[in-house]
Amino acid sequence: MSAEAFLQIRNVVKEFDGVRAVDNVSIDIAKGEVFALLGSSGCGKTTLLRMLAGFETPTSGSITLEGQDLAGLPPYARPMNMMFQSYALFPHLSVADNIAFGLKRDGLPAAEIAARVDAMLKLVQLGSFAKRKPHQLSGGQQQRVALARSLAKKPHLLLLDEPLGALDKKLREETQIELANIIEEVGVTCVMVTPTQEEAMTMASRIAVMSQGRFLQVGAPAEIYETPASRFVADFIGNVNLMDGTLVEDEAGHVVVDCGDVKHWVGHGITGTLGMAVTVALRPEKIRVGAEPPASEPGGPGEPFNRARGTVKDMAYFGSFTVYHLQLTSGRILKISQSNTERQGAGLTWGDTAWASWSPLAQVVLTQ
Amino acid sequence: MMRKARRWLAGRAAVIGIPYAWLVVFFLLPFLVVARISVSEMETTTIKEIVAWKDGAIAFHLNFSNYLLLVQDDLYLSTYLASLKYAAVTTLLCLAIGYPFAYFMARARRSLQPALLMLVMLPFWTSFLLRVYAWKALLTEQGLAANAIEAIGLDHALAALGLIPGPGQLMNTPFSLVLGMTYTYLPFMILPLYSNLAKMDLRLLEAASDLGATAWTAFWKITVPLSRAGIVAGAMLVFIPCVGEYVIPELLGGPQTQMIGRTLWDEFFSNNDWPMACAVAVTMVLLVIVPVAVFSRYQAEVQERRA
Numbered sequence: 001m002s003a004e005a006f007l008q009i010r011n012v013v014k015e016f017d018g019v020r021a022v023d024n025v026s027i028d029i030a031k032g033e034v035f036a037l038l039g040s041s042g043c044g045k046t047t048l049l050r051m052l053a054g055f056e057t058p059t060s061g062s063i064t065l066e067g068q069d070l071a072g073l074p075p076y077a078r079p080m081n082m083m084f085q086s087y088a089l090f091p092h093l094s095v096a097d098n099i100a101f102g103l104k105r106d107g108l109p110a111a112e113i114a115a116r117v118d119a120m121l122k123l124v125q126l127g128s129f130a131k132r133k134p135h136q137l138s139g140g141q142q143q144r145v146a147l148a149r150s151l152a153k154k155p156h157l158l159l160l161d162e163p164l165g166a167l168d169k170k171l172r173e174e175t176q177i178e179l180a181n182i183i184e185e186v187g188v189t190c191v192m193v194t195p196t197q198e199e200a201m202t203m204a205s206r207i208a209v210m211s212q213g214r215f216l217q218v219g220a221p222a223e224i225y226e227t228p229a230s231r232f233v234a235d236f237i238g239n240v241n242l243m244d245g246t247l248v249e250d251e252a253g254h255v256v257v258d259c260g261d262v263k264h265w266v267g268h269g270i271t272g273t274l275g276m277a278v279t280v281a282l283r284p285e286k287i288r289v290g291a292e293p294p295a296s297e298p299g300g301p302g303e304p305f306n307r308a309r310g311t312v313k314d315m316a317y318f319g320s321f322t323v324y325h326l327q328l329t330s331g332r333i334l335k336i337s338q339s340n341t342e343r344q345g346a347g348l349t350w351g352d353t354a355w356a357s358w359s360p361l362a363q364v365v366l367t368q
Numbered sequence: 369m370m371r372k373a374r375r376w377l378a379g380r381a382a383v384i385g386i387p388y389a390w391l392v393v394f395f396l397l398p399f400l401v402v403a404r405i406s407v408s409e410m411e412t413t414t415i416k417e418i419v420a421w422k423d424g425a426i427a428f429h430l431n432f433s434n435y436l437l438l439v440q441d442d443l444y445l446s447t448y449l450a451s452l453k454y455a456a457v458t459t460l461l462c463l464a465i466g467y468p469f470a471y472f473m474a475r476a477r478r479s480l481q482p483a484l485l486m487l488v489m490l491p492f493w494t495s496f497l498l499r500v501y502a503w504k505a506l507l508t509e510q511g512l513a514a515n516a517i518e519a520i521g522l523d524h525a526l527a528a529l530g531l532i533p534g535p536g537q538l539m540n541t542p543f544s545l546v547l548g549m550t551y552t553y554l555p556f557m558i559l560p561l562y563s564n565l566a567k568m569d570l571r572l573l574e575a576a577s578d579l580g581a582t583a584w585t586a587f588w589k590i591t592v593p594l595s596r597a598g599i600v601a602g603a604m605l606v607f608i609p610c611v612g613e614y615v616i617p618e619l620l621g622g623p624q625t626q627m628i629g630r631t632l633w634d635e636f637f638s639n640n641d642w643p644m645a646c647a648v649a650v651t652m653v654l655l656v657i658v659p660v661a662v663f664s665r666y667q668a669e670v671q672e673r674r675a
Contacts, residue, residue, distance in 0.1 A: 074577070084575055088574065101581075
């Protein structure tokens with residue numbers, strides 16, 4: 001346990017009628033970090049966020065911000081602000097009054113409030129909308145007002161509850177980057193809740209994958225994606241081919257996993273014993289596909305490892321890449337995503353026989 | 369195709385037309401009759417025509433002396449003012465009692481709310497007249513309510529405020545009148561307020577709390593402004609019928625609480641002065657229509673803002 005983390009969550013449990021919504025969660029969050037809680041609905045991420053804001057009281061455990069225990073502090077006394085899901089803007093107040101609401105509660109002089117509101121409006125580029133009511137704004141503009149309102153009081157900690165959830169897909173992609181830029185510009189420490197991995201990946205410096213009230217894995221976006229710790233995380237984040245097999249060779253520099261129809265040569269060691277059941281996770285974009293059998297890996301394992309032959313059962317062309325479903329003779333479907341680096345692509349079509357191959361650094365061996 | 373469209377339009381006109389026809393037949397025409405009588409003169413037992421055809425000329429004979437009298441005679445002016453005053457006091461009392469009532473009803477457990485709503489409407493199951501009569505019995509000397517009020521010494525406070533002539537005399541006073549009207553009209557305040565407050569998005573209160581507002585501040589800055597439409601609707605539903613109220617002042621009011629409904633009755637049935645009575649009635653309708661017009665304008669604005 002680090003001596004003085006900015007935000008410390010220690011053994012926090014929240015029970016509703018005997019059911020654990022948040023189950024013994026502990027995490028340290030550093031100042032300036034953007035921390036994402038990622039999980040499907042009902043995983044406890046929102047409950048955890050609401051405990052930080054003070055809307056829920058932990059059944060047990062403690063939350064400490066800058067050395068101050070938050071237990072017993074009501075929401076209005078906490079040095080943090082929240083951007084609510086679908087914003088919860090006050091419909092009877094103008095944009096400027098919405099932003100000024102929190103500042104007025106602090107009893108700041110009018111001139112100071114006006115200056116601060118102006119600065120916030122400039123930050124979110126809504127200067128000309130100060131007099132409008134929320135319902136006169138588009139979804140994206142409302143989202144920016146909500147952000148400005150939650151940043152106006154210079155919170156020590158910013159809480160974001162599905163910040164992009166209410167926007168349509170196209171707007172979401174634009175807003176995502178904009179939001180990330182503003183948060184970086186302000187430099188505020190941030191805890192966000194999101195059900196979508198893209199949102200977490202583009203915005204967060206660290207992600208906690210949650211399921212059934214627990215943290216399954218905490219790490220940087222690339223870490224979570226490239227070295228998932230469990231089947232659940234591998235499956236939850238992005239697309240993956242999961243293959244069950246047994247460990248048949250265990251060396252310091254490599255291991256071999258036999259999955260029946262596919263034999264994996266994996267270029268990294270694992271902690272395990274020969275004969276144990278493991279799962280190999282292989283991302284679709286790390287597989288090459290072609291009509292010709294692949295050449296042996298230079299300096300690496302040759303046949304019969306890291307390759308498979310099958311027929312193209314399905315394919316979907318996405319422009320920049322194509323997704324193939326390759327059916328092996330065993331019946332297993334291998335999902336492959338291939339960049340269309342040349343205009344003709346791999347030249348494969350439905351029913352073609354094709355070879356898939358991958359590098360010994362492509363797979364991850366999961367023991368749980 | 370054309371015939372179908374025409375039939376559809378005819379159907380639409382009929383649906384829209386029915387309430388308008390109703391209003392014309394049962395409100396506008398009687399009102400015009402009343403307005404006509406108010407500018408006529410009485411000829412012992414009959415009402416004179418206002419249009420006469422004589423020697424090839426049409427003569428209009430409109431008599432506005434009744435309206436002049438309304439303005440000049442203190443009696444009418446003071447009863448109008450008394451009506452407005454008692455209606456306003458009743459409205460404020462209904463709001464003060466009804467708002468917390470509606471608020472806690474709207475925040476009660478969902479499963480409890482239909483039962484609470486039922487309780488609010490329960491008094492309607494008994495005749496309005498019976499309930500007002502019941503207050504008579506409760507407030508007379510040695511009545512249950514009278515005893516309770518005297519037991520806690522409330523009658524001394526009421527006497528000090530000038531609402532009753534002296535301790536122990538509760539009936540036929542401004543106090544008993546306002547009590548009766550508040551009791552009768554309270555549900556009309558609670559129901560629109562409840563339906564408004566029940567719809568409120570509670571996350572707005574969380575947002576206010578998150579931004580530093582205590583529960584008290586959040587109530588005044590968020591809940592009350594957002595329930596303004598409910599407050600206005602409830603106030604109108606109480607104020608308008610209270611202005612013209614006749615039965616409650618008659619049963620619970622006293623000599624100092626002459627209201628316009630009573631004056632109207634007297635002109636019709638004691639003085640038999642129909643033109644004067646009609647002038648009083650027309651003026652009352654105009655007095656009530658102004659706040660209604662203001663209200664519907666406000667509603668239209670709110671609708672527009674929502675759209």
